[in-house]
Each structure stands twice: as C-alpha cells, then as structure tokens.
Amino acid sequence: MPGLRPWDDRDRAGLALEVAGGVVPRTLTVTSGPDPGLRPATTGPIPSQTAKTDPITSPRGAANIARFPIADDGTWNNAKQYFITSIVPGFPPSAYMPLRTKGSRPQKRVAFPWKMTTTTTPQQAQGQPSRSPPSPAATALPRVTVTDDDDDGSDSVDEEIVADPISNLGFMIPDIFTQLPLIRDELVTKTSIEQDETVEACLPFLRGDDDFFDYNEHGVPELDRERHIRFLRQCLGKLPGRFVAADASRPWFLYWCLSALTMLGEDVSSYRNAVIATARSMQNETGGFGGGGGQLSHMATSYAVVLALALVGGEEAYDVVDRKAMWKWLCSLKQPDGGFQVCLDLTPESPAWKEDGSANLLTGVSDYIRRCQTFEGGISGQPNAEAHGAYAFCALGCLALLDHPSSCLDIPRLIAWLSARQYAPEGGFSGRTNKLVDGCYSHWVGGCFPLIEACLAGGGATDSDGTKLPPATESLYSREGLTRYILCCCQDQSKRGGLRDKPGKMSDAYHSCYVLSGLSSAQHQWELDEPTDAATGGDGAATAAAEPAWTVFPYLDGPQVFAPKDRVRPIHPVYAIPQQNVCAIQQYFQAKQGF
Amino acid sequence: MALLKPELYGVREGSRLAEDPEWEDVVPIAHQEPEGALAAIAYPEEYAEAMAYLRAVMKAKEHSPRCLRLTEHIINMNPAHYTVWLYRAANVFALNLSIPDEIAWLNGVALRNLKNYQIWHHRHLLVEHYYPQLSLQGPSAIAEFAASEQSFLRDILAEDTKTTTSAELAAIETLLDDDVRNNSAWSHRFFLVFSNPAHSTPGLAASEPDPKVPQEIVDREVAYAMAKIRLAPQSQSGWNYLRGVLVKAGRKLATVEGFTNEFVKGLGEDGEGEDVRSTHALDLLAEIYAERGDKDKADLALRRLGEKWDRIRVGYWEWRRKGLEIGAEA
Numbered sequence: 001m002p003g004l005r006p007w008d009d010r011d012r013a014g015l016a017l018e019v020a021g022g023v024v025p026r027t028l029t030v031t032s033g034p035d036p037g038l039r040p041a042t043t044g045p046i047p048s049q050t051a052k053t054d055p056i057t058s059p060r061g062a063a064n065i066a067r068f069p070i071a072d073d074g075t076w077n078n079a080k081q082y083f084i085t086s087i088v089p090g091f092p093p094s095a096y097m098p099l100r101t102k103g104s105r106p107q108k109r110v111a112f113p114w115k116m117t118t119t120t121t122p123q124q125a126q127g128q129p130s131r132s133p134p135s136p137a138a139t140a141l142p143r144v145t146v147t148d149d150d151d152d153g154s155d156s157v158d159e160e161i162v163a164d165p166i167s168n169l170g171f172m173i174p175d176i177f178t179q180l181p182l183i184r185d186e187l188v189t190k191t192s193i194e195q196d197e198t199v200e201a202c203l204p205f206l207r208g209d210d211d212f213f214d215y216n217e218h219g220v221p222e223l224d225r226e227r228h229i230r231f232l233r234q235c236l237g238k239l240p241g242r243f244v245a246a247d248a249s250r251p252w253f254l255y256w257c258l259s260a261l262t263m264l265g266e267d268v269s270s271y272r273n274a275v276i277a278t279a280r281s282m283q284n285e286t287g288g289f290g291g292g293g294g295q296l297s298h299m300a301t302s303y304a305v306v307l308a309l310a311l312v313g314g315e316e317a318y319d320v321v322d323r324k325a326m327w328k329w330l331c332s333l334k335q336p337d338g339g340f341q342v343c344l345d346l347t348p349e350s351p352a353w354k355e356d357g358s359a360n361l362l363t364g365v366s367d368y369i370r371r372c373q374t375f376e377g378g379i380s381g382q383p384n385a386e387a388h389g390a391y392a393f394c395a396l397g398c399l400a401l402l403d404h405p406s407s408c409l410d411i412p413r414l415i416a417w418l419s420a421r422q423y424a425p426e427g428g429f430s431g432r433t434n435k436l437v438d439g440c441y442s443h444w445v446g447g448c449f450p451l452i453e454a455c456l457a458g459g460g461a462t463d464s465d466g467t468k469l470p471p472a473t474e475s476l477y478s479r480e481g482l483t484r485y486i487l488c489c490c491q492d493q494s495k496r497g498g499l500r501d502k503p504g505k506m507s508d509a510y511h512s513c514y515v516l517s518g519l520s521s522a523q524h525q526w527e528l529d530e531p532t533d534a535a536t537g538g539d540g541a542a543t544a545a546a547e548p549a550w551t552v553f554p555y556l557d558g559p560q561v562f563a564p565k566d567r568v569r570p571i572h573p574v575y576a577i578p579q580q581n582v583c584a585i586q587q588y589f590q591a592k593q594g595f
Numbered sequence: 596m597a598l599l600k601p602e603l604y605g606v607r608e609g610s611r612l613a614e615d616p617e618w619e620d621v622v623p624i625a626h627q628e629p630e631g632a633l634a635a636i637a638y639p640e641e642y643a644e645a646m647a648y649l650r651a652v653m654k655a656k657e658h659s660p661r662c663l664r665l666t667e668h669i670i671n672m673n674p675a676h677y678t679v680w681l682y683r684a685a686n687v688f689a690l691n692l693s694i695p696d697e698i699a700w701l702n703g704v705a706l707r708n709l710k711n712y713q714i715w716h717h718r719h720l721l722v723e724h725y726y727p728q729l730s731l732q733g734p735s736a737i738a739e740f741a742a743s744e745q746s747f748l749r750d751i752l753a754e755d756t757k758t759t760t761s762a763e764l765a766a767i768e769t770l771l772d773d774d775v776r777n778n779s780a781w782s783h784r785f786f787l788v789f790s791n792p793a794h795s796t797p798g799l800a801a802s803e804p805d806p807k808v809p810q811e812i813v814d815r816e817v818a819y820a821m822a823k824i825r826l827a828p829q830s831q832s833g834w835n836y837l838r839g840v841l842v843k844a845g846r847k848l849a850t851v852e853g854f855t856n857e858f859v860k861g862l863g864e865d866g867e868g869e870d871v872r873s874t875h876a877l878d879l880l881a882e883i884y885a886e887r888g889d890k891d892k893a894d895l896a897l898r899r900l901g902e903k904w905d906r907i908r909v910g911y912w913e914w915r916r917k918g919l920e921i922g923a924e925a
C-alpha cells in the first residue's frame with residue numbers, strides 16, 4: 001500500500017508460527033473472548049469537591065480505579081471483547097524522531113519544553129537544526145470577531161469568538177463552548193436527561209465560572225502538573241485492602257501511572273527495579289503475564305506489562321519477557337475466526353486453533369477486524385456488536401501495523417463516526433452514539449485521528465468504490481474543543497489531583513492516563529513520511545534508513561488556548577508510549593538473535 | 596427453580612479455611628509480593644487466605660464441590676477476578692453439574708454486577724456447553740430454555756444458538772419505545788434483522804449490501820426508522836440505522852430524500868429562511884446530492900453544517916467538501 005509503507009513492508013516470513021533459525025518473531029494479537037474488565041457499582045455519595053479526600057483511600061476512588069479501559073462504560077451486549085496488543089520489534093532506529101527533511105511546515109518547528117531525543121540517519125544529519133524558536137505566528141492571539149449574529153451568511157468558517165454574555169467578560173471563548181447546541185429535540189428520554197445534566201455540569205467549567213481555577217485569557221485553566229504527579233505516584237504505591245477489586249488489573253496501574261507520569265515530563269526510570277520485580281511476579285512459565293501472582297496469563301495484562309517495561313526501559317527490563325513462552329501462549333489463543341481469545345479457558349470445550357502450517361498468528365486478523373466495523377461506521381469488540389470508541393483505536397492501531405486500513409475498512413464511514421463523537425458545548429468525545437462525553441475517549445477516539453490522517457496522507461486511501469479520499473490538510477476534529485474539555489472539565493480540582501471522566505466524577509489512574517494521552521494527541525501533529533527515492537536508492541544497506549518515519553510537531557494551527565508550559569510529551573500514535581521508548585526496545589530485540 | 600444444593604452453592608460463614616476440617620488436607624500457597632512491588636494491595640486476610648487455597652487447588656488441578664464453593668467465596672469478594680471464573684467453569688464441567696442450577700446462581704451474581712464481563716463470559720461458556728445437550732432433546736427443549744432465559748440471555752442466545760425470535764425483536768422495540776435514543780438497542784435490532792440466518796448471507800460486513808434480505812423487510816425497517824426519527828430528529832441513532840438499512844439493501848440514499856427534506860427548509864437562504872431540525876438530515880442530504888452528482892448543493896449543505904449547524908465538526912465538514920472536488924474529477 002502506498003500510504004502506510006512501514007506497516008506492510010516488513011518481512012512476513014518472520015510472522016510464521018514456526019519460529020526456527022533465529023527468526024525474530026513478530027506478533028500481533030487481536031483478542032476475542034472475555035475482557036477482564038469490571039465496573040463495580042459505584043454507589044454512595046460523591047465526596048464534596050472541597051473535602052480533603054485521600055486519593056487512595058477514598059471508596060469511590062477505589063471503585064473507579066479498578067477498571068479496564070475497554071470496560072470503562074462496558075455494556076452487557078459487548079460481553080465478548082477483543083483487545084489488540086502488539087509487540088512488533090520490526091522498526092529500525094531511524095524511524096524515530098528523525099529530523100525533518102521536507103521543506104513544508106517549517107513554521108511549526110518550536111522548542112519542546114523537555115529534552116527530545118532525536119535519532120538521525122546519515123541522510124538526515126546535515127545541518128538541520130532540531131529546534132527553532134516559536135514563530136511570531138505561533139504566539140499571536142487568534143483573530144477576534146465580536147459578533148452577536150451567528151448567521152451572517154458569509155463564506156468564512158472561522159470561529160466566532162465572543163465574549164461570554166453571562167460571566168467573565170473578557171475571556172475569549174467561542175460561543176459553541178458556552179451555549180447549548182442550536183438544535184435540540186423536545187422529546188425527553190432517559191438519554192436526553194443525562195445529556196442535559198452533563199452539559200449543565202460542564203458549562204460552568206467551560207465558561208470560566210468555576211472558582212477553583214485561575215483561567216487564562218482563553219478561559220482555560222492551567223494543567224495542574226504537580227498535583228497530578230503526586231496523585232499518580234500515590235497510585236503506584238501500596239494500595240489499601242478495598243482495592244481487592246483491582247487485584248486482577250494491577251499491571252494496568254503500572255502502565256497508566258508510568259505513562260501518565262512520562263507524559264507529564266517525569267523521569268520514571270527510578271521505577272525500573274520495582275517494575276522488573278513486579279512484572280516477574282506476574283509472568284507465567286507457560287507464557288504471558290497475569291494480573292498478579294498465580295493468575296492466568298491474559299492478553300490485556302500482558303499488554304500493560306510490556307508497555308510498563310518499555311516505559312522504564314533498559315536491557316534488564318526487556319529481558320524480563322520470556323518471549324518464546326509468550327509466543328507459544330499467543331499461538332494458543334488464536335481462534336479459527338482470525339481473532340484471539342484474551343485468556344485460555346480451562347475447559348476442554350475451548351476451541352483451540354490448530355496449526356496446520358498454512359496459517360500464522362496474523363492470518364485472518366484483518367478480515368476479523370473488517371467484520372467488526374458496524375453499520376454505524378465505528379468498530380465493535382466483536383462482529384455484530386455496538387460500535388465503541390475503544391475498539392476504533394485498537395482496530396486502527398492493529399491495522400496500522402498490519403496493513404493499510406483502507407484495504408479492509410470503510411474509511412469514510414469510520415471518519416464520519418469518529419467525528420460524530422465530538423460534542424458541543426462540551427468539546428470532548430463520547431464513546432458511542434448518544435452516549436455522554438468522557439475524558440478517556442480523548443485517547444480512544446482522539447488517538448484515532450493521527451492514524452486516520454496518516455492513512456489519508458499520500459492519497460493512498462480510497463472509499464469502497466475506489467474513489468480517492470482527500471488528505472486531511474486541516475485537523476479533522478476540533479483540537480481546541482478537546483483541549484478545553486480536558487483542561488476545564490477533566491482536572492480534579494480538589495487536593496487529590498488526577499484526571500477524570502467528567503465533572504462530578506473522581507479522578508483515577510485509568511482516566512489520568514488516557515485523558516493525558518488525548519491532550520498529548522491534541523497538542524501534536526504526527527506525520528508519516530514516505531521514504532524518498534533517493535533515500536531508498538535500491539541499496540540493501542539503505543533499506544532500514546528508508547523506512548518511513550513518524551515525525552511529530554507541536555500543533556500550532558488555530559488558537560493556542562493553553563500555555564506552552566502545559567504541553568505534555570508526545571506519545572507514539574500506535575504504541576501510546578514515547579517514540580524513544582518504542583525505538584529503544586525495538587532496537588534491542590532487533591539486534592538479538594532468536595528469542 | 597428448585598433450591599440450589601447447599602454443598603455446591605452458598606456463602607461460607609465464619610471460620611477461616613485454615614480452621615476448617617474440610618480443607619485440612621490442603622497446604623495453602625501464600626503469595627509473597629516481591630520487595631518494592633508496585634501498586635501492591637494490602638489484601639484483607641480473608642481474601643489472601645482464600646487466594647492461597649485457590650492457588651493450591653488449581654495447582655493440584657482439583658475439581659470438587661469444595662472448589663466450587665471456594666470460587667463463589669472469592670467471587671463474592673472480587674467478581675472481577677477472571678482466573679477464578681475460568682476455574683469455576685472448569686469445575687462445573689468436570690463435575691458435570693446442572694447448567695440450569697449454575698445459571699440460576701449466576702443470575703443472582705449478575706444482578707449485583709451487571710457490567711461485569713466475567714459474568715457474561717461465564718454464561719457464554721455455560722450456554723456453549725449446554726447447547727449440544729439441549730439439541731439432543733429437540734427444538735422444544737431449546738425453545739423452553741430460550742424462553743426461560745429471555746430476560747437475561749437475549750444477546751448470548753441470539754449469538755450462540757442463532758435462535759432469533761420475534762419475541763426478541765419485540766423486546767428491543769420495547770427498549771426503543773422507552774428511549775428512542777438507546778443506541779445499544781438500535782445496534783442490537785440491526786443484528787437481529789440483518790444477521791438472521793433465515794434471510795442473510797453469512798460473513799458479510801455490516802456495510803456490505805446483502806441481496807438475500809427480502810425487500811419487505813427492508814421496507815419495514817425503513818418505515819420503522821423513519822417513524823422513530825420523527826420523534827427525535829436530532830438523535831443520530833435512528834439516522835445511522837436508516838442509512839445502514841439502505842446500504843445493506845443496496846438502495847440509493849436518494850430513496851429517502853423526500854423524508855430527509857422534512858427536516859431541512861430553505862437551505863442557503865438568508866436569515867430566518869433556513870430552518871434545520873436535524874444536522875444528521877443535512878448530512879444525509881449532502882450525501883444524497885453528491886450521490887447524484889449535484890456537487891454545488893452537496894457543497895452548500897456541508898458548508899452550512901460547518902458554518903452554523905454543527906460547528907464543532909467544521910474540520911470534518913471541510914474535509915468532506917474537499918472530497919466533493921475529488922469526486923467531481925473522477
């Protein structure tokens with residue numbers, strides 16, 4: 001496929017089940033079967049926002065925190081779920097953080113507030129400054145059009161920025177974030193009541209009315225880094241007894257907290273030894289990682305452990321993974337329909353997939369995902385279920401590694417569905433049609449857009465009739481809206497810190513991680529560069545260097561409603577950890593012979 | 596349902612397992628967290644003890660009534676523990692226990708933990724195991740089982756036994772009558788209607804046209820969606836369904852142009868002239884116009900969505916406009 005070369009150029013031989021002769025296995029798993037998610041009933045009063053709440057010992061915190069991402073608002077008709085993880089040691093070092101060699105968008109080169117590792121290739125190393133100061137355009141305030149007529153018939157689609165008539169005159173907040181939508185149905189149902197309540201709960205935060213925050217001129221509060229960091233460090237510590245409900249999901253805590261801390265600029269390498277010891281206690285001799293000692297290996301917990309190891313980095317951490325055993329275990333989870341079970345049933349009825357030499361771990365995976373696209377355009381956890389944001393990300397991430405997404409998905413319908421997840425005035429994303437906004441979909445839905453943009457770039461994507469789809473030269477969603485929702489509505493303003501689903505909910509590690517992931521995605525622009533002919537040169541030695549690369553820039557189009565210091569670190573669009581970490585672990589295993 | 600056998604079901608009371616003569620022969624395997632383990636839980640004693648016994652019996656591959664009760668004991672403390680659920684299923688099958696009894700017990704647990712995935716997977720395993728037995732007893736046994744499980748097993752039966760009943764469709768209609776915005780119900784309706792083995796082609800993606808679906812069913816579903824959309828035209832669920840039905844049937848979107856126009860008046864007119872009651876109708880109109888090559892009108896519809904009616908999605912509407920240009924070149 002022309003658009004997404006790095007994802008289908010790789011040596012497929014390495015994917016075969018027979019892992020002989022020191023071939024480095026590349027695995028990618030889609031799982032069907034149960035997700036170990038839970039959503040304990042969260043009853044009881046919501047502690048007052050001002051009350052001194054211990055983030056760890058609060059009962060609601062305990063309940064909220066003990067969940068798996070997929071199960072976040074899991075619904076009973078999604079009883080079987082699949083989860084996609086990937087461990088693909090295929091990318092060459094040059095694929096990460098290259099200096100930009102194209103001439104376009106030079107104005108977007110600004111200094112990041114943290115040290116960014118750049119890996120250069122010989123072709124790229126000449127005289128390209130890795131950073132340059134922000135351009136005047138980047139720091140200029142947005143054009144302000146004060147108007148009270150929202151239907152002026154002009155062709156312009158620029159946002160109208162009006163001073164909010166209700167309060168806080170002077171904040172530059174576009175009216176779509178402060179007012180009810182233009183079209184509202186009269187019919188009242190349970191769904192509309194909940195939606196109205198959510199908007200009502202969000203509006204004071206969006207309008208800059210909340211007393212807790214200091215707002216900037218855009219009516220947006222700053223990112224309370226210190227509190228969030230403190231909260232996350234506490235979540236990694238000793239958890240009190242009522243956290244037994246999280247006993248099967250401890251690996252997730254490692255990933256959520258370490259990932260969130262990393263995005264906040266913290267150095268998590270000090271956790272290396274602890275992560276190594278914890279991960280070892282969760283690994284089974286038969287391959288894979290369970291939720292804890294003595295628990296069966298599970299696809300989701302294995303995914304979380306591997307990411308946690310990659311986040312702390314270092315050879316000793318990487319070597320924790322018994323790759324040969326994990327490989328065998330993954331094979332045993334493969335299903336005849338192309339998907340994967342998340343966990344081996346202990347029953348003889350379990351329809352184990354029989355290796356017959358004609359198939360490998362990836363056989364049928366794309367087709368399985370194709371059957372998960374629903375009539376709505378979104379993706380469900382299994383064929384015939386309801387489209388859900390978390391599966392959209394998993395499916396796209398999986399296809400990004402396997403194939404060109406447009407080869408098996410109806411991309412225009414998927415984009416339509418993803419776009420419809422963003423609501424005004426809230427600005428955030430919902431996980432399903434007619435459901436409420438929730439901070440975690442900032443990642444599950446918001447994180448789809450870099451993958452979609454890469455899929456559209458280069459003209460490689462087509463619709464189902466074969467008509468070419470235009471590239472996304474502008475953002476396909478409102479980054480300003482998402483940023484506002486995250487900073488205004490998703491920060492727990494109490495001493496507790498952490499990030500949350502929506503106003504009125506307690507923060508937890510899960511939401512802290514995925515809200516920050518969404519913020520990172522909204523603040524950055526990713527491009528997937530195709531190798532140039534010159535770089536390829538037909539020379540075998542240059543092949544690795546010619547692999548296309550993800551390049552990241554701060555996103556600077558439109559109004560910058562957050563302060564530069566509130567920019568969080570970028571994370572890889574597929575692996576959801578920093579590029580450097582992806583690069584390091586892949587380099588390590590690539591250099592290794594056999595397992 | 597008869598009372599569940601006390602030797603298999605029921606919460607254990609009082610004494611520690613270590614003091615229970617029934618468990619005397621088992622040496623529990625305590626779990627020692629490594630030094631400095633992260634997110635380590637200070638397990639309550641009762642939980643830690645039960646888990647230690649679980650490790651021991653799982654290691655010994657024991658399947659017995661006391662193991663079944665041990666799993667219930669642990670599930671009561673932590674219903675999210677997937678390992679214990681899988682071990683429970685293994686016990687049920689190894690001991691050849693009554694599946695209806697196990698389902699009756701499960702219903703009680705499920706009521707307390709409605710969104711717990713383990714419960715649904717356990718149920719799935721039970722039904723999968725039970726179905727071959729039921730089949731031997733004939734269709735009436737299946738029907739009886741289906742009926743008894745109707746309220747709980749709607750989804751799982753539909754999936755596992757391909758027994759989609761009209762009662763199930765009626766149940767979904769009730770959900771939509773209660774709340775026309777219930778997207779899960781819409782989604783399930785689509786599955787019931789278009790994956791019914793009686794009149795659908797297996798293996799097709801939801802977005803692929805299926806010539807096997809009878810026209811009268813398509814007509815019925817189009818009419819149903821239209822009636823529901825009229826109740827709440829700004830609810831997207833009904834529109835997504837309507838569009839999905841048309842695509843499944845291989846019909847042109849233009850077949851619903853008249854209906855869609857009910858919700859959009861005076862497109863492009865100044866001031867009060869333009870009246871849009873559903874952004875989803877305007878979106879569909881843009882597609883209908885593009886479908887028949889009327890690029891200017893499609894462009895106008897998309898432009899008005901971005902300018903006025905659905906501004907948060909302006910980036911998307913603008914991308915759609917660019918797509919019109921490409922379509923025109925082709």
Ligand SMILES: [Zn+2]
Nearest residue numbers: 072438440501
């Ligand atoms: Zn959430």
